[in-house]
Amino acid sequence: MDEFSFIKNYLSNYKPDGELLCGIGDDAAILRPQNGFDWHISTDMLVAGRHFFVDVSPEDLAYKVLAVNISDMAAMGAIPKYVLLSAALPQLNLQWLDKFFQSLSEILLQYSIKLIGGDTVKGNYIFNITIIGQTPSGQALKRNGAQVGDDIWVSGKIGLAAAGLYFEEQCRKYNNGLKYILDNKLSLPESISIFSQDTISMCLDKLLRPQPRVKLGNSLLNIAHSALDISDGLLQDLGHILESSNVSALVYLNQIPSLCDLSLSNNYQQWILSGGDDYELIFTATPENEEQIKNIAQLANIEVAKIGKIIDKDDNFLYKVFDDENGNEMKEINSGFNHFL
């Protein structure tokens, strides 16, 4: 099978409609934008060995490659509509590709997203997604809108993906990886045996199958003042909101929702404050909207929690983290993931 048959077979399954005039199959897709919407476009590159283990299953890989990009749309409050996928693959392994594209198709269908462009080259498992989403004009959630007095909220549970990565790395010191151990009911390494199997499974699931919060983000239009998704670490991503909004923040560790079990580890604070890859939303809103936010979250079937407050910009700090509202300030915090370290 050559490149063109490959593209034809896998990528041409969408028919044109009123907005998408031409999908895959020409030099470029053709879109006719409808009135009244703003378009949001972002791009992400994922590299084997850095963003995922090279032996990850094709199903999990396809899921994650899409999910992290859909999450960027969720963070803008946008509905994802179209993606373009470039893939560098070592060879045309049809069995692998079938699984990859089957999984890709499922999540595209689940979110009503159309694949409108792509490129395939020979290389070692590198993926690039460009995603396009829409909001009604002028309503996008941006990072620069946080206001003094806002509550800081997060969705879901935090730190699970970082813990999952730690569990995975511990297992790989001795074995084939966590999924293999769990599937084959092998014993877990001593270093993580203090954690329940449920906790370990949930963390692995969060690492492999993060849930982009599209419905929540979209429901927060005109309600949240600012929003981001937590991809690089809670404090680092909060820092982006604070810097671009020109404000500071107080954060209370005990209010950040996570799994109880994880607090058994010395890494706990690091996981929840600096662990990336959770793809939960962090957003700010006036306290007056608290009830409305709780209702929205309930409708979106997701927990939300207030974890801090936006305060006037303090030139000495972006944020201070306390154990709890009456507690001591924490020092020496590693703020998050740096793609070049």
Place this chain on the structure above:
Amino acid sequence: MDEFSFIKNYLSNYKPDGELLCGIGDDAAILRPQNGFDWHISTDMLVAGRHFFVDVSPEDLAYKVLAVNISDMAAMGAIPKYVLLSAALPQLNLQWLDKFFQSLSEILLQYSIKLIGGDTVKGNYIFNITIIGQTPSGQALKRNGAQVGDDIWVSGKIGLAAAGLYFEEQCRKYNNGLKYILDNKLSLPESISIFSQDTISMCLDKLLRPQPRVKLGNSLLNIAHSALDISDGLLQDLGHILESSNVSALVYLNQIPSLCDLSLSNNYQQWILSGGDDYELIFTATPENEEQIKNIAQLANIEVAKIGKIIDKDDNFLYKVFDDENGNEMKEINSGFNHFL
């Protein structure tokens, strides 16, 4: 310098306008589409060692990464407007990056294109560009519009990039590469010494600095019936037009413009028929538009040549290639580049 300072320093040099509401700096760029235009989006991945030599200069690399994508817009007749760039780089070499982004900025400025998104990861020189362009609604040049009786046209000279790659590979058998040899006035390898230095320089330039035919493509709206850019080889790209238009073609080798000197090589036919990377346009139009096309080409300061005819679909062949209009049919043609071979 961490990833965020990197992005800030290099990629945030564009100010919002009526259509671009927010560029780099949030989870996604925000665009508000103007009425009356169709949008064209495509994506391309370029990998070191496959699409370019890993020791290529950062200036030439930045140029080519953009040019091949701009060419996709030219092939639709679209005006390129926005790009998103993902780059996997081995380390933050500031000297290298300065040169790369200086060159990138120059071509973006030259074509009035704005960089609205990006991603940087650690990796071995892999680039992905997504490009967005516009045409007046309904006017895009597509590959599926070729009509029986159309002339087949190409712009510029064909086969130079493939010859340039051959020259480069011959030099690299013994030396540092063609550019080094030319810059240092060293002697060329015996195997390519039959070619003039001018020819060799022009071919290298075509390989490193292909000229996307934006002005020509845009001027052909409502005049050409179909168009593509020659990226994978003349016959292969023509084949895409023929297949999607449900027609066949006759092509005359002697009418394909190239450099005389190149015909000294046994590879000549392969270079012009199957060599990719020229990024010239191949398009079809009714013979009635011949004069108009010649005028357009003159205004765009580019040669164009008629190289064949569209005929009724023949189930036995997509195209036949003849030496000239009265000549013999050529057999055993290698039709072009396959990204997975």
